Amino acid sequence: MNVYQLKTEKFSGPIEKLLELIEEKKMEITELSLAEVVADFLNYLKTIEKKEPRMLADFIVVASRLILIKSKALLPTLELNEEEKEDIKDLEERLRRYAEFKPSMAIFKKLFEVNNFSVSRQFLSNHEPIFYPADNFNVSSMQSAMKSIFEIFSQLTIETKKIEPELIKLEDKINEIIKKIESGIAKFSDVTKEKSRREIVILFLALLHLLKEQLIKVEQNEGIGDIIIKK
């Protein structure tokens, strides 16, 4: 095609990706299996951050639910409220529905690629153009058409720039953990002391992030015990 074509997302949406990760592990859609794939999903999030920043906000929404699930599995002291429980149920339900519909995509893809098509004719292809103006073909109607085209067009540009705030939060939390470690705090429960549930979730995401980057080490002596952070 050419330069004016929009770059489309080369990546699947978060639901599709999540389902793919669960299926890779040959697991059913349960809270347990979701907790299993959190690290992989966060890893994929980084690819998205680099290559499709436009999709990042939506991936973070799903990631935060996953982290909630993971946090609950790791921190038994964490009580979920009704809304959070609903969120988790909703995610499972959506994954199940996606899994049900997914085979149709393969069918569609095959049909699209098989090159078995019909050809039609162009509009009035055996006719010569004749000049037929219209009552609304005038300078002022064209001017207002231009106005509305560019109003919509500029909205589109704004929409692409809405994703930054969420990111900054995560970045902040990473810095917060680093500072706390440097000031001698070594337990995750101390880091999360007196924090809101939402903040705890983001802190946990930050912790996993640091772990992935190998900037910290963690230890958890008992299955559901506190997490010890080491540099």
Add this chain to the structure above:
Amino acid sequence: MDNNTINQQNSIASLEAILFAYGEPITINKIAKLLNVEIDETKISLENLQKELESENRGLRLIFSDNKVQMATKPEFSHLLEEFIKEEFKESLTPATLETISLIAYFGPISRAKIDYFRGVNSSFTLRSLLMRGLIERLEDKKEHGGYLYQLTFDSLKYLGISKIEDLPEFEKYKNLSVINNN
């Protein structure tokens, strides 16, 4: 041959001529007006034409969507007509476009909100790209002011080699899935 048969034949012939000359999808209402007959009668003539076209010595078929009809070649002659494939269809579908267009194919006309909910991601760019490629089209959503519903274009139906959306493989099965919350 009685008068009715002659009229029947004439109407098939006129239909064929109109669809051939017009080229683009045309509403059944417009055809009825042009032929100066009732809409129901036009529908019967279209059915008759369609039956004629099913014959093995015909190379054409009718494509239906909404209240429109278009004449096109039968897909079994694709190999003779490679040069007519539009650029927009040659490009393959990315995971995002495939996710979106399959959903539109089986559940169209469908709103963006439902597509977004199903995919878990904002689909406005994917939709825009599919619209620009002419693979999908949007209609005004009569239930929601300023909203749109998306469905496959005639060009897509033709490219897939089907004559109406219900001809998609396992259409009923997927159509009846409760893929999208009724919210």
Add this chain to the structure above:
Amino acid sequence: MDNNTINQQNSIASLEAILFAYGEPITINKIAKLLNVEIDETKISLENLQKELESENRGLRLIFSDNKVQMATKPEFSHLLEEFIKEEFKESLTPATLETISLIAYFGPISRAKIDYFRGVNSSFTLRSLLMRGLIERLEDKKEHGGYLYQLTFDSLKYLGISKIEDLPEFEKYKNLSVINNN
């Protein structure tokens, strides 16, 4: 049905599909090559198709000239079509055509890709319709092989009552927007 009859029928159907899709006159040699048969055999198939088309319930005919053949509507339907075109073009410009012709007026000569980019939807039918209506014309795009650029016709400018395109209101403003978005 013996093999010969089946082949005969298939070749009539393939011929119909080819002539329908090509629209313009096509050489018998080219058809023979497409069908992968001898020229003489192609001529026989064409004769058979022509005989079929003579039937009263067909609206099409073949036109032979030199070594070429073209499919067209039977002359008895031409009044019907002329009337139809007049009716069709009596109507006001739809929002889609108005958007498209405005972009062409302000930014012309402009490519279809760029029009699609600003509108966010595929404009091929709209462009075709404006061309047939004599409101725009297309030029070959020297920068892109096989591409076209669109601009207003002289008739349009006269009808709008502007002597040059720069006289359009806010011409400079939009011209600049076009440059900014020229990615």
